[in-house]
Amino acid sequence: MRTAERNIPDLAVARVSAVLGAFDSRHRELRVSEISRRTGLPKSTTSRLVADLVTYGFLDRTGTSLRIGVRLFEFGELASGRRDLRAIALPYLTDLREATGQDVHLAVLAGTDVVYVEILRGRDGPRLPSEVGGRLPAHACAVGKALLAFAVEAAVSLVCNQPLRTVGPRTVTAPALLRQQLARIRESGLAYDNEESGLGVASVASAVLHADGRPVAAVSVSGRTGGLSLRSVGPAVRTVALSIGREL
Amino acid sequence: MRTAERNIPDLAVARVSAVLGAFDSRHRELRVSEISRRTGLPKSTTSRLVADLVTYGFLDRTGTSLRIGVRLFEFGELASGRRDLRAIALPYLTDLREATGQDVHLAVLAGTDVVYVEILRGRDGPRLPSEVGGRLPAHACAVGKALLAFAVEAAVSLVCNQPLRTVGPRTVTAPALLRQQLARIRESGLAYDNEESGLGVASVASAVLHADGRPVAAVSVSGRTGGLSLRSVGPAVRTVALSIGREL
DNA sequence: GGGAATGTTCCGCTCAGCGGTACGCACCAG
DNA sequence: CTGGTGCGTACCGCTGAGCGGAACATTCCC
Numbered sequence: 167m168r169t170a171e172r173n174i175p176d177l178a179v180a181r182v183s184a185v186l187g188a189f190d191s192r193h194r195e196l197r198v199s200e201i202s203r204r205t206g207l208p209k210s211t212t213s214r215l216v217a218d219l220v221t222y223g224f225l226d227r228t229g230t231s232l233r234i235g236v237r238l239f240e241f242g243e244l245a246s247g248r249r250d251l252r253a254i255a256l257p258y259l260t261d262l263r264e265a266t267g268q269d270v271h272l273a274v275l276a277g278t279d280v281v282y283v284e285i286l287r288g289r290d291g292p293r294l295p296s297e298v299g300g301r302l303p304a305h306a307c308a309v310g311k312a313l314l315a316f317a318v319e320a321a322v323s324l325v326c327n328q329p330l331r332t333v334g335p336r337t338v339t340a341p342a343l344l345r346q347q348l349a350r351i352r353e354s355g356l357a358y359d360n361e362e363s364g365l366g367v368a369s370v371a372s373a374v375l376h377a378d379g380r381p382v383a384a385v386s387v388s389g390r391t392g393g394l395s396l397r398s399v400g401p402a403v404r405t406v407a408l409s410i411g412r413e414l
Numbered sequence: 415m416r417t418a419e420r421n422i423p424d425l426a427v428a429r430v431s432a433v434l435g436a437f438d439s440r441h442r443e444l445r446v447s448e449i450s451r452r453t454g455l456p457k458s459t460t461s462r463l464v465a466d467l468v469t470y471g472f473l474d475r476t477g478t479s480l481r482i483g484v485r486l487f488e489f490g491e492l493a494s495g496r497r498d499l500r501a502i503a504l505p506y507l508t509d510l511r512e513a514t515g516q517d518v519h520l521a522v523l524a525g526t527d528v529v530y531v532e533i534l535r536g537r538d539g540p541r542l543p544s545e546v547g548g549r550l551p552a553h554a555c556a557v558g559k560a561l562l563a564f565a566v567e568a569a570v571s572l573v574c575n576q577p578l579r580t581v582g583p584r585t586v587t588a589p590a591l592l593r594q595q596l597a598r599i600r601e602s603g604l605a606y607d608n609e610e611s612g613l614g615v616a617s618v619a620s621a622v623l624h625a626d627g628r629p630v631a632a633v634s635v636s637g638r639t640g641g642l643s644l645r646s647v648g649p650a651v652r653t654v655a656l657s658i659g660r661e662l
Numbered sequence: 663g664g665g666a667a668t669g670t671t672c673c674g675c676t677c678a679g680c681g682g683t684a685c686g687c688a689c690c691a692g
Numbered sequence: 693c694t695g696g697t698g699c700g701t702a703c704c705g706c707t708g709a710g711c712g713g714a715a716c717a718t719t720c721c722c
Contacts, residue, residue: 178426242490243547299491
């Protein structure tokens with residue numbers, strides 16, 4: 167063992183992951199020392215690693231500031247089925263936004279989290295804090311529950327076998343209750359979120375299923391509680407999800 | 415030296431870069447053997463490395479197929495000033511599309527290439543092969559020349575000191591001619607591309623400059639030769655580039 | 663069944679790269 | 693000016709991560 171104790175394993179990829187992982191939407195620009203502190207890696211190690219990452223375009227450096235590099239943006243555009251998914255989904259999502267006037271989301275599952283792939287803002291301008299590329303625990307939002315409902319058992323137990331973090335005033339934190347909700351979502355095809363992901367936010371979501379039954383993404387409509395009649399937009403969300411799934 | 419001869423250095427980041435770099439828009443889905451072949455890395459090494467990358471979410475595996483993972487998409491969304499740039503530029507680009515009816519591009523410089531950050535398709539539907547996240551040699555397109563014109567000398571000589579690849583029927587391949595064009599672009603603020611990037615394609619571009627004079631991106635309008643009066647849309651492109659620059 | 667592809671596992675050797683330490687530089691306070 | 697505190701980089705000796713050839717398990721096709 168090279169170091170006394172650390173949370174990051176002695177594995178090249180792990181270190182790269184740690185350094186890149188130090189960046190998030192609240193920390194888009196970091197210096198070497200900050201990365202070192204955030205990751206727990208020694209400063210000299212960080213300095214060398216960062217230099218390598220800059221050489222290969224994973225990071226961009228401006229003076230002493232570091233940012234995620236364009237190269238990663240390029241890779242990101244190739245990610246999974248994103249391009250095809252986006253291309254197929256966009257027209258439907260646009261219709262949904264027009265029809266409801268609310269924020270429309272397209273998200274995929276990544277481990278125990280949900281990642282937003284596309285967001286169309288409602289007519290009244292941006293207000294919800296969600297952003298493209300952003301994460302949210304799957305158990306705490308409509309899209310997440312819609313995805314989990316049709317995911318393989320392994321994915322569900324991954325979520326349930328960890329503490330269900332509280333995100334909003336009414337986040338479901340009991341695994342049993344969550345599983346019960348998932349069963350109902352499987353039946354109805356619709357997942358609801360009433361202040362589970364945030365104060366005053368409500369959503370309806372539906373999973374986009376591949377021909378083989380696997381969920382590839384989920385669509386949702388979100389708005390302020392009260393300003394949105396979840397029950398009434400539900401069918402529209404479900405229709406859009408089915409249409410996208412059929413086109414895949 | 416661990417291996418007899420290879421183009422990839424014995425450097426962890428280099429190997430990661432090589433494996434990820436094996437993916438491109440024509441090869442979004444690869445198997446271990448293909449990656450091994452494309453990179454020149456031994457199969458056993460590739461297998462282990464790929465497994466690590468999957469663990470950390472850089473790659474997604476479906477059966478034996480590998481794709482770029484969602485995690486890289488997330489990082490990509492944090493890339494450089496992309497989000498801010500996009501947010502500021504989008505309204506202007508939309509106006510430009512409305513006004514001209516042609517394809518509108520927003521691109522940044524990455525080494526000797528240009529990477530498209532945003533593309534708005536013209537009214538007549540998609541026809542040009544450019545895509546978001548895609549690359550094109552900087553010397554062979556309007557956005558590229560607009561960026562090079564205001565770039566530091568180091569960036570220009572990087573381009574000029576390599577063979578200028580022919581991309582379209584009229585690609586500029588003589589360094590001296592390129593430099594001459596760059597000088598004129600610096601004066602007029604407008605870069606033209608007349609079948610230099612592809613048969614029947616013409617564009618006008620203008621650089622978006624930061625307050626300190628550095629180019630951060632370039633805007634262009636592209637269309638079929640003949641279907642587009644470059645001279646007439648030039649001022650609009652320039653105006654939009656200036657407006658975006660002022661807002662940064 | 664044999665051949666050729668795929669993928670993973672094994673294991674011993676070795677150098678990539680780790681990180682403690684030292685250093686140079688830029689601030690700022692006293 | 694001096695001492696303190698931050699930054700980022702360079703040095704260098706030790707060592708275990710991880711390299712890769714070989715062997716092996718599958719699968720597919722002829």
